[in-house]
Amino acid sequence: MEKINLAQAFTTFSDYWSPRVAGDINTSQIKLAKFKGMFDWHHHEHEDELFLVVAGTLRIHFRDRDVEIEAGEFIIVPHGVEHCPEALGDKCHVVLLEPNTTLNTGNVTIDRTVHTLSRL
Numbered sequence: 001m002e003k004i005n006l007a008q009a010f011t012t013f014s015d016y017w018s019p020r021v022a023g024d025i026n027t028s029q030i031k032l033a034k035f036k037g038m039f040d041w042h043h044h045e046h047e048d049e050l051f052l053v054v055a056g057t058l059r060i061h062f063r064d065r066d067v068e069i070e071a072g073e074f075i076i077v078p079h080g081v082e083h084c085p086e087a088l089g090d091k092c093h094v095v096l097l098e099p100n101t102t103l104n105t106g107n108v109t110i111d112r113t114v115h116t117l118s119r120l
Contacts, residue, residue, distance in 0.1 A: 006054055009120055010034065010093050017112050019096060019104055021119045031096040031117065035087035042106035043082040047099045050076050056092035060085055
């Protein structure tokens with residue numbers, strides 16, 4: 001039972017779009033990720049995702065609209081909903097809360113797919 005300082009935790013890694021597990025809650029995980037630029041369109045068949053922006057601005061593209069999430073705000077993307085995250089500016093730090101079965105690229109396997117997540 002150790003506390004996590006988010007600002008400090010984000011300094012421990014530098015790669016983008018590669019979440020780190022910061023903690024486990026039952027069958028869900030708290031993940032930290034740095035985003036830069038545009039990700040890929042995908043959806044998660046069975047898992048909902050919470051994106052909590054800690055620093056910067058995140059735009060989530062949906063097929064029918066875009067939503068911008070600023071630091072201190074979050075959005076929940078329901079399972080089955082196709083989306084494409086995009087970090088605006090040069091820094092976007094995000095806390096993810098999602099089931100531990102969630103693959104970062106959902107229903108697609110690409111070069112950004114991370115099958116085994118590192119832990120903080």
